[in-house]
Amino acid sequence: MKRKLLALLAGIQVLSVAVAPAAVAEPNAAEPTPAAVGAYLAKAMESTALPGMSAVVTHEGRVVHAAGYGRDSAGEPVTERTPMRVASVSKSFTAMAVMTLVDAGKLALDEPVAAQLPEFHMADPRAGNITVRQLLNQTSGLADYTVDMRAAESAESLAGYVTALRTGTLAADPGTRWAYCNANYEIAARLVETAGGMGFDEHLRQRVFGPLGMTGSAVGDAVVKPTNGFNSLFGVWVARPELRDFPYGGGAGGVITNAADMGRWLISQTGHGTQLVRPESLQTMHAPTAVQDYGMGWGEETVDGAKLLVHSGNLFTYTAVQAIAPDTGYGFAVMTNSAGLYDDVYEVLTGLVAMSHGRTPDVPGGGRQQVELILGLVALAAAGLGVLGVLRSRRWASRRAGRPAWRIGLRLIAVLLPVLVLIAYPAWASFLMNGRTVTWPQVTYSAAPLTITLVVMAAAGVVTGLTRLFRLRSIGSTR
Numbered sequence: 001m002k003r004k005l006l007a008l009l010a011g012i013q014v015l016s017v018a019v020a021p022a023a024v025a026e027p028n029a030a031e032p033t034p035a036a037v038g039a040y041l042a043k044a045m046e047s048t049a050l051p052g053m054s055a056v057v058t059h060e061g062r063v064v065h066a067a068g069y070g071r072d073s074a075g076e077p078v079t080e081r082t083p084m085r086v087a088s089v090s091k092s093f094t095a096m097a098v099m100t101l102v103d104a105g106k107l108a109l110d111e112p113v114a115a116q117l118p119e120f121h122m123a124d125p126r127a128g129n130i131t132v133r134q135l136l137n138q139t140s141g142l143a144d145y146t147v148d149m150r151a152a153e154s155a156e157s158l159a160g161y162v163t164a165l166r167t168g169t170l171a172a173d174p175g176t177r178w179a180y181c182n183a184n185y186e187i188a189a190r191l192v193e194t195a196g197g198m199g200f201d202e203h204l205r206q207r208v209f210g211p212l213g214m215t216g217s218a219v220g221d222a223v224v225k226p227t228n229g230f231n232s233l234f235g236v237w238v239a240r241p242e243l244r245d246f247p248y249g250g251g252a253g254g255v256i257t258n259a260a261d262m263g264r265w266l267i268s269q270t271g272h273g274t275q276l277v278r279p280e281s282l283q284t285m286h287a288p289t290a291v292q293d294y295g296m297g298w299g300e301e302t303v304d305g306a307k308l309l310v311h312s313g314n315l316f317t318y319t320a321v322q323a324i325a326p327d328t329g330y331g332f333a334v335m336t337n338s339a340g341l342y343d344d345v346y347e348v349l350t351g352l353v354a355m356s357h358g359r360t361p362d363v364p365g366g367g368r369q370q371v372e373l374i375l376g377l378v379a380l381a382a383a384g385l386g387v388l389g390v391l392r393s394r395r396w397a398s399r400r401a402g403r404p405a406w407r408i409g410l411r412l413i414a415v416l417l418p419v420l421v422l423i424a425y426p427a428w429a430s431f432l433m434n435g436r437t438v439t440w441p442q443v444t445y446s447a448a449p450l451t452i453t454l455v456v457m458a459a460a461g462v463v464t465g466l467t468r469l470f471r472l473r474s475i476g477s478t479r
Contacts, residue, residue, distance in 0.1 A: 030358055031059055031064065032065075037065040037355065038067060040363075041065075044347075044348045044351065044363060048368065051070050051230045051237045051338050052072050053069050053336045054066075054069070054078055054082055054084060054334075054335050055259055055333060056259040057355075058267050058331035059356075060329040061272035061273050063260075063267070066262075068081075072226075074227045076227075080258060081258045083224045083226040083257070084256065084257060084258060084259075084318060085229070085242065086253075086256070086257055086335060087253045087315040087320060088253050088311065088312065089255065089322050090251065091251075091252060092296075092297030093204060093255050095296035096276060097196075097251075099277045099281045099296075100276055100277055101195045101196055107132060107195045109131065109132050109284075110133055111131060112128060112131055113132055114130070116194075117162070117190060117194055119163070121166050122147075122168050124169035124170045126141060131175075132191065137178070137289045138178055138292070139179075140170070141174045141177065143179045143435050144182075144183075144430075145430070147167075147169075148164060149437045152165055152183065157249075158193060161183075161187075161190070162186070165187075171435075177291065178291045178292035178294060180434070182252035183252075186251050188251055201218065201249050201254075204218075204219055204255075211274055212268055212273075212276070213264055215261070216258045216260065217255065217258070217261045218255075219249050220249055225256075226318070227337070228317065229315075230338040231446055232338065232341075232372060233452075234372050235369060235372055240317055242315055243316040244316070253313065258335075265322075269324050270324050271326075285297065286298055303353045304359075305357075306353055308323045308353065310323040312346065314343075316445035317338065317339050318335070319343065319344075321333070323349060325356065330356045341368065341375075341446060342367040347367065371449075375450060375453045376449070378457075382460045386459065386461070386463050389467070393467040393471045397475050398475060415460075415461040416465050419461050419462060422457075425443060429443065
């Protein structure tokens with residue numbers, strides 16, 4: 001499961017200092033106090049320099065601490081009730097919506113989707129064998145690179161989204177391979193609509209948000225509208241509108257919520273408070289498959305030495321992560337109104353987990369600044385080399401005048417290599433993201449520092465190469 005949508009574009013996170021796993025503390029560790037959690041989060045805000053963040057910690061049936069820090073793009077203070085886009089954290093809510101219908105006998109996990117959603121067709125006959133369980137487990141065989149994701153995501157409804165998948169194929173037989181693909185959860189959301197007899201957003205409101213008292217939560221922007229989020233541009237936070245909205249509801253990433261509401265959700269997910277489904281169904285959603293440590297909107301991960309159920313979410317201007325510890329009854333959620341090349345919210349989560357074990361957490365921060373500083377220095381160095389290449393172009397041309405064209409061409413390839421890297425940027429980014437679709441507009445958001453650096457490198461190469469050719473031609477014409 002990816003913790004950051006674009007952080008893998010060039011292996012950026014390897015530049016950061018990893019948090020070393022610590023031994024799990026004694027099970028009787030004292031519950032952290034609200035004051036201690038608040039003090040840690042305040043320090044985390046200062047050290048990460050995030051524009052705004054909200055977080056909640058729950059333990060069994062109660063909220064330990066829920067609060068907001070910083071400001072939104074409108075200049076208002078972030079509180080525990082500030083709306084936050086949680087992106088792929090939405091998948092656990094979609095799984096819950098499906099499971100409410102399974103418990104009601106209106107959907108069957110192990111029956112083919114096509115039998116329960118007749119409008120679902122694909123060019124690959126194997127798609128007829130995909131079950132609802134496989135959609136939620138991300139083992140359906142669907143992958144970004146086998147379907148037209150751009151056409152699907154431009155749909156105006158979930159029905160239109162499903163229709164746009166008809167020309168697609170599968171990357172593997174259903175149930176044999178895990179691949180993270182948003183299409184799985186958009187199809188699941190459409191199933192909720194057809195089986196539940198109401199819109200996906202309305203189903204969540206009536207069957208999930210409403211019973212839990214999540215009054216500040218919704219799907220899409222129609223009911224709850226967050227402010228613009230931020231992108232980090234070499235250390236400067238720039239407010240920008242979200243690249244993509246979810247006009248069709250967004251079963252894969254359309255939920256908008258807040259820290260106070262997430263507290264209610266986490267309490268329910270740990271088996272306390274209001275329960276939306278049978279205990280067996282909750283356990284089914286949390287259980288991994290034999291193919292991958294991923295259940296239904298939850299993945300097993302080790303955080304600070306503890307095995308938790310986790311799901312992160314990344315849009316282009318918002319980032320979120322949630323986690324529950326079934327053994328201890330703790331729940332955690334961290335949300336920020338920003339997105340960058342480095343995942344600060346996961347580091348904040350790691351500290352909260354450490355506190356739940358009775359340990360003093362390391363103060364997070366510095367990773368994003370370090371990554372962007374390095375990229376900034378690379379961009380400056382590339383620009384400097386470009387200027388130097390132009391200034392030395394006459395001498396370069398003088399030394400190579402009269403040589404065979406193929407030898408001169410080989411010399412120019414080195415300076416033009418960054419151009420080739422830039423041209424293939426979305427393609428190799430998609431490859432590093434295990435086939436996830438990456439577009440040019442996307443790389444101008446949270447990956448903007450990397451994109452700018454690549455553009456500067458390519459521009460320096462082009463200017464140097466053209467200047468050398470011009471000088472070479474001028475020398476040739478004078479002979």
